[in-house]
Amino acid sequence: MAELALNATSTPQQARRLIRDGHWQQHTSGLAAGHAQANLVILPEAQADDFLRFCQANPKPCPVLDVTAPGDPYPRSLGDDIDLRYDLPTYRVYRDGKLSEERHDITDLWRDDFVAFSIGCSFSFEEALIAEGLEVRHISERRNVPMYRTNIPLIGSRLFGGEMVVSMRPFTAAQAIRAIQITSDMPRVHGAPIHLGDPAQIGISDLQQPDFGDSPVIHQGEIPVFWACGVTPQLALENAALPLVITHSPGHMLITDIPNHRFKFG
Amino acid sequence: MAELALNATSTPQQARRLIRDGHWQQHTSGLAAGHAQANLVILPEAQADDFLRFCQANPKPCPVLDVTAPGDPYPRSLGDDIDLRYDLPTYRVYRDGKLSEERHDITDLWRDDFVAFSIGCSFSFEEALIAEGLEVRHISERRNVPMYRTNIPLIGSRLFGGEMVVSMRPFTAAQAIRAIQITSDMPRVHGAPIHLGDPAQIGISDLQQPDFGDSPVIHQGEIPVFWACGVTPQLALENAALPLVITHSPGHMLITDIPNHRFKFG
Numbered sequence: 195m196a197e198l199a200l201n202a203t204s205t206p207q208q209a210r211r212l213i214r215d216g217h218w219q220q221h222t223s224g225l226a227a228g229h230a231q232a233n234l235v236i237l238p239e240a241q242a243d244d245f246l247r248f249c250q251a252n253p254k255p256c257p258v259l260d261v262t263a264p265g266d267p268y269p270r271s272l273g274d275d276i277d278l279r280y281d282l283p284t285y286r287v288y289r290d291g292k293l294s295e296e297r298h299d300i301t302d303l304w305r306d307d308f309v310a311f312s313i314g315c316s317f318s319f320e321e322a323l324i325a326e327g328l329e330v331r332h333i334s335e336r337r338n339v340p341m342y343r344t345n346i347p348l349i350g351s352r353l354f355g356g357e358m359v360v361s362m363r364p365f366t367a368a369q370a371i372r373a374i375q376i377t378s379d380m381p382r383v384h385g386a387p388i389h390l391g392d393p394a395q396i397g398i399s400d401l402q403q404p405d406f407g408d409s410p411v412i413h414q415g416e417i418p419v420f421w422a423c424g425v426t427p428q429l430a431l432e433n434a435a436l437p438l439v440i441t442h443s444p445g446h447m448l449i450t451d452i453p454n455h456r457f458k459f460g
Numbered sequence: 461m462a463e464l465a466l467n468a469t470s471t472p473q474q475a476r477r478l479i480r481d482g483h484w485q486q487h488t489s490g491l492a493a494g495h496a497q498a499n500l501v502i503l504p505e506a507q508a509d510d511f512l513r514f515c516q517a518n519p520k521p522c523p524v525l526d527v528t529a530p531g532d533p534y535p536r537s538l539g540d541d542i543d544l545r546y547d548l549p550t551y552r553v554y555r556d557g558k559l560s561e562e563r564h565d566i567t568d569l570w571r572d573d574f575v576a577f578s579i580g581c582s583f584s585f586e587e588a589l590i591a592e593g594l595e596v597r598h599i600s601e602r603r604n605v606p607m608y609r610t611n612i613p614l615i616g617s618r619l620f621g622g623e624m625v626v627s628m629r630p631f632t633a634a635q636a637i638r639a640i641q642i643t644s645d646m647p648r649v650h651g652a653p654i655h656l657g658d659p660a661q662i663g664i665s666d667l668q669q670p671d672f673g674d675s676p677v678i679h680q681g682e683i684p685v686f687w688a689c690g691v692t693p694q695l696a697l698e699n700a701a702l703p704l705v706i707t708h709s710p711g712h713m714l715i716t717d718i719p720n721h722r723f724k725f726g
Contacts, residue, residue: 371654375644378644389637390683
């Protein structure tokens with residue numbers, strides 16, 4: 195093959211084909227622009243129903259885009275030819291709540307009781323913000339988004355619970371109002387912010403010390419704006435210490451066929 | 461007539477009939493709940509086209525709901541039987557930019573070159589905020605909304621210009637986000653806020669010293685949220701010092717037949 199590089203102009207089908215064939219094992223950030231990427235969580239059916247209830251009760255941090263039938267590796271609502279056993283660049287396997295291994299293919303781990311959750315990702319709304327002319331600071335600074343544990347309680351289920359994790363993007367007041375408008379129209383990819391302004395009000399003691407990601411670059415006069423973050427369900431899963439959970443590796447997402455603008459309609 | 465009182469349960473038609481007959485010359489706040497009230501500006505045609513351009517260029521402070529044809533006292537899009545010559549409780553007549561008199565009827569001043577502007581009013585979005593469970597502080601405190609001159613420049617026309625006047629309502633961060641969502645859907649009654657947080661960023665030096673209305677009651681942890689205000693065009697008119705302008709008297713609005721929820725669709 196002459197050319198094995200992927201970029202923003204690749205189609206989702208092209209991207210998944212190279213990933214599937216083992217030619218792309220890097221981050222998916224910026225690939226197949228305009229198409230939704232998704233977080234992946236795979237659980238045995240024994241815990242999956244409880245996880246689905248947990249997600250439904252906490253839709254802002256855990257916006258479920260697709261749930262497969264037990265044993266079915268195909269998230270049929272997200273594309274015609276997606277196979278969750280090998281269409282992501284890198285997977286993480288957790289055993290008893292601990293990271294056990296990273297893999298590029300989980301075919302030989304697949305079980306006929308596995309249920310796969312595809313969960314909306316902030317990449318979609320960040321693309322919408324940029325399309326409206328807003329600067330998303332961590333992207334222009336080529337850093338990872340800063341993420342923070344908060345004191346905002348989740349609605350617990352039998353197995354899952356804890357507090358919300360948020361991501362933060364700084365904006366001027368006028369930009370923050372516009373960002374609220376834009377993301378309010380995208381409830382399936384975290385929707386509107388859950389807080390803005392004083393970080394202490396949601397239990398964040400130092401904005402410069404995020405719990406995940408890189409420290410923020412905030413300009414004079416900007417307000418921190420906080421969105422519910424997809425790391426929330428990952429932490430809830432780790433805390434539940436289940437026998438076996440498989441997820442995507444951070445940044446190594448599922449590339450779907452869904453145009454991001456479709457989320458503007460809920 | 462046995463009963464000449466109006467209240468929230470009065471219909472717009474009942475309210476206008478008593479006003480027309482001279483039996484109600486008070487404020488209209490809280491009357492005919494669920495129906496839009498409007499600011500009124502009447503100008504000779506010689507200045508009216510320029511004022512319309514000014515409003516169109518500055519739709520957040522000057523959201524035009526209806527403009528009559530010259531000489532026509534009927535704002536036909538706002539109700540079937542409205543006559544702007546006597547359907548408001550109190551009018552103000554300005555001559556050469558100065559308040560000349562207050563009247564309850566302007567029939568004998570009416571001219572066949574008069575053009576009447578009905579301009580959206582914050583009563584409509586405040587009702588929507590309250591309906592969603594948000595506390596609008598100045599209403600629960602039975603005060604007038606605090607209003608401030610800002611340094612936000614308007615887009616000037618030949619005769620009109622200046623800076624925006626804003627009204628302020630305090631909310632917690634989560635309430636502010638919800639208020640932005642609700643009012644974003646109501647662009648014909650001032651729409652989304654234009655600022656939140658630090659008042660100095662828009663040229664307000666002391667929140668406790670509003671330029672119009674009453675001083676605010678702000679609770680610990682609340683953020684001031686600022687909306688474009690209908691006082692903006694009134695100030696622009698005063699500054700233009702035109703030979704003759706007629707407006708409603710503050711708080712003595714036009715009660716229309718338009719249900720407030722209709723503004724949710726633009």
